Ligand code: 5GP
């Protein structure tokens with residue numbers, strides 16, 4: 001694990017976070033600066049810098065992250081009205097933390113296209 005990675009440190013318990021879900025592949029926390037009534041980050045337990053670094057060995061992991069997102073959307077009560085799963089990637093994608101994560105945003109209508 002990269003010792004300077006913010007999300008690796010949260011997963012390791014070295015830094016605090018409001019954890020809402022955990023399994024052998026995924027840790028989910030509430031975003032520290034929520035952009036919607038529900039704003040959860042689904043973190044890969046494995047350090048992968050971004051979607052650009054995902055390999056064939058990670059395909060099951062990616063499926064588990066999305067399945068956890070769908071389950072958490074149900075638990076949060078936003079599944080029926082709908083929600084958004086977002087993976088910002090690289091500079092133009094607006095990624096600010098270089099550890100693979102999926103945003104679960106819900107509880108309000110989402111604009112399209114995103115800014
Ligand atoms: P990105 O911009 O890389 O797609 O998403 C990073 C997200 O992590 C942002 O929405 C930001 O608010 C969130 N974030 C940054 N630092 C922390 C932190 O220390 N704790 C939590 N829970 N979220 C964080």
Ligand code: ZN
Nearest residue numbers: 005008047099
């Ligand atoms: Zn990391």
